[in-house]
Amino acid sequence: MLLNLLALHQSAQRTISTASRRQIENKVPEKQKLFQEDNGIPLHLKGGVAEALLFRATMTLTVGGIAYAVYQLAMASFPKKQD
Template identity: 75%
Template sequence: MLTQDSEVVPVPAWPFSLLVFSCGGCWSVTPKMLRNLLALRQIGQRTISTASRRHFKNKVPEKQKLFQEDDEIPLYLKGGIADALLYRATMILTVGGTAYAIYELAVASFPKKQE
């Protein structure tokens, strides 16, 4: 136990909690540093363990109606503009990557002549 102004500060039971490494300087662990560390640990535990659950509206029925209606739009484009942009970007990268791979294969199949 560490004391400061007759206040008792519990020392955590973590291994190596009081070890402080220094590079030539003289470092010390003060009771205030330990209190701050304990407070930070409690805040972190409280935030994770007792976080309130957010309630979201169930959008599944709406999405089911959207994706099941027969409107001649491909399924992978029914999500709107974002789906269309992702689809086009994927196609451009796929076609471009295939073309580049074929080009590199052609370059590798005809080695340069050494003089």
């Protein structure tokens, strides 16, 4: 029991490192050039096909959610008549 407590105490004192061990290539400057380029393409389409599909899915879910919320509000506003 005491050994487990000491092990927990030691692991709690270790510092957590946020530095990655593997060096990853920084792609931010490339993306900045792509998105800041003035070529007449809307921002949500500059990322390619994946970005366009993500945008369309988001808009579909948003419109569907709004329609469902309005429907539920309408159903709550007009309660069923009791016979």
